[in-house]
Amino acid sequence: MFKQLIVSLLLGLSLFANEVTPEVIEPVEVGTNMEQTVPSQDLLHDKIKNLIGEEEYNTHKNLINFIFKNRQNYQYSESLNFISIIKKLQENGLLKLGFDTPQEMLIEFHINNNPMKSLKILKDTLKSLGYYYYFTKNTQFDGNSSLIWTIKLKTEAAIDPLVLSNELLKKDCRMVDISKEGNKWSYAIDTNFANLKDATYVTNNERVAFKKPLKPYFVKVDPASTLYVASRVLNKWFPNIVFYDKHLNILKVVNEDKVHRNIKLPMPENTKYIKISDLYTLINIKRGLSVHIKE
Numbered sequence: 001m002f003k004q005l006i007v008s009l010l011l012g013l014s015l016f017a018n019e020v021t022p023e024v025i026e027p028v029e030v031g032t033n034m035e036q037t038v039p040s041q042d043l044l045h046d047k048i049k050n051l052i053g054e055e056e057y058n059t060h061k062n063l064i065n066f067i068f069k070n071r072q073n074y075q076y077s078e079s080l081n082f083i084s085i086i087k088k089l090q091e092n093g094l095l096k097l098g099f100d101t102p103q104e105m106l107i108e109f110h111i112n113n114n115p116m117k118s119l120k121i122l123k124d125t126l127k128s129l130g131y132y133y134y135f136t137k138n139t140q141f142d143g144n145s146s147l148i149w150t151i152k153l154k155t156e157a158a159i160d161p162l163v164l165s166n167e168l169l170k171k172d173c174r175m176v177d178i179s180k181e182g183n184k185w186s187y188a189i190d191t192n193f194a195n196l197k198d199a200t201y202v203t204n205n206e207r208v209a210f211k212k213p214l215k216p217y218f219v220k221v222d223p224a225s226t227l228y229v230a231s232r233v234l235n236k237w238f239p240n241i242v243f244y245d246k247h248l249n250i251l252k253v254v255n256e257d258k259v260h261r262n263i264k265l266p267m268p269e270n271t272k273y274i275k276i277s278d279l280y281t282l283i284n285i286k287r288g289l290s291v292h293i294k295e
Contacts (some may be wrong), residue, residue, distance in 0.1 A: 044068060044075045048085065051180055052094050060094060067092055082175045086162040097158040105158060106137065106184040108150045109175075115147035116248035118173070118191040122149065124198060127166045129159065158185060171197050196220065196248075199273060199275050207292045212285075216240075216277035219291060221267075221294040226294040229276060230262040232287035238262050246272040255279050267293075 049057040050066060057064065063134075067088055068074060076083050089095040111118040126134070134153040141147050145231070167174040171194040177188035199220040202208050210217050231237040239256040251268040257279065268272075276291065278284040 008148065022049050032259075043078065044071055044080065044085075045179075047080055048089070051086075051178065052056050052089060052096075056094065056096075063092065064094070067188045079176070082197075083162065083165050083169070086165065086178070090284070091164060097160060098277050099156055101241070102156050103153050103183055104152060106150060106152055107159060108148060108184065108186040110186065110188040111147040111149070112189070113145045113192045114194050114247050115141060115145065116244075117196065118194050119147065119149060119191070119248075119249060121168070121171050121173060121191070121194055121196065125164065128167060129163060140210075158183075161185070161187075171195055179194060200292055202293050204293050204295045207287070207290055209288060209290045211288045213282050216275050216282070217289065217291070219274050219276070221274060221293050224267055224293045224295050227265045227267050227274065228262065228289040228292040228294060230292075231260060231285065232289065235289075236284045236290070237261075237285050238284060239273075240277045240279040241265065242275040243271045244273040246274070248273065 009109050025134075045057075045064070045068075048068070075082050075089070086095065109122055111122075126132075131153065134151045136149070137152045138150040139147070161175075161178055165178075168189060170174065172193040174190040175187060176190050177186075179186045196218070200208065200210075201220045204222055204224050205275055208219075227241070229239070229241070236259050238258065239254060239260050241254040243251040243253075249272060254263075254265060256263070276289065
């Protein structure tokens with residue numbers, strides 16, 4: 001079983017590649033000479049120090065104490081609200097992301113569930129933020145549900161953690177930890193409820209006409225028996241169709257090395273998503289395709 005999961009992970013990588021009760025600190029007004037001691041075991045302030053650097057933290061300690069005085073807005077129990085923390089740091093010019101010259105960055109993503117689906121979401125999110133070119137340095141899969149994906153890129157600024165967190169939140173992925181060490185950023189993401197928002201939902205017995213594709217068609221379906229896809233006149237479609245389960249594990253791949261006007265395929269059990277493309281180039285289906293799911 002473990003071997004099958006590893007094979008599925010490797011296939012998925014090729015298909016989608018473009019490639020974690022504190023003391024309350026009394027506020028100190030900005031501009032005074034009074035300096036407050038922060039407890040050594042302070043989750044919120046330790047994280048701020050990690051993100052902006054110890055030197056920056058010590059320089060602006062009074063300001064930090066003041067802007068984070070209402071710690072209930074940033075911390076609940078042993079968890080941190082990273083979106084609020086990053087936003088407040090940026091608003092006050094404390095989190096510097098730019099470099100004087102292009103730098104090599106390492107970005108490490110820790111995923112706790114749905115590794116294949118989450119990997120697709122991460123890749124799509126990076127594209128939406130303008131990051132098309134990067135090198136996958138390492139991928140570690142535990143054979144169960146956890147995945148660590150490390151990428152390397154050369155850039156003039158680090159990925160904005162606020163923008164990244166908000167984009168992932170749109171796909172029901174929650175940032176649970178952010179840490180920084182030199183030019184390496186690590187993100188731990190709760191993907192238990194990850195949702196592929198870019199998938200077009202096609203109900204059973206509905207026929208959907210898709211226009212010229214900018215990327216492969218990606219559809220979400222209910223349990224059904226048959227997939228029927230029709231090509232348009234003047235297309236030269238060489239079918240490339242992939243069936244996935246709800247976790248985006250590959251169930252079946254269909255490649256046809258001859259032109260089809262249409263194709264009818266039995267749907268594997270547990271199919272939840274289907275990718276429909278051309279074996280060679282999307283230009284071959286520039287006039288679009290029609291998809292019909294039958295019960």
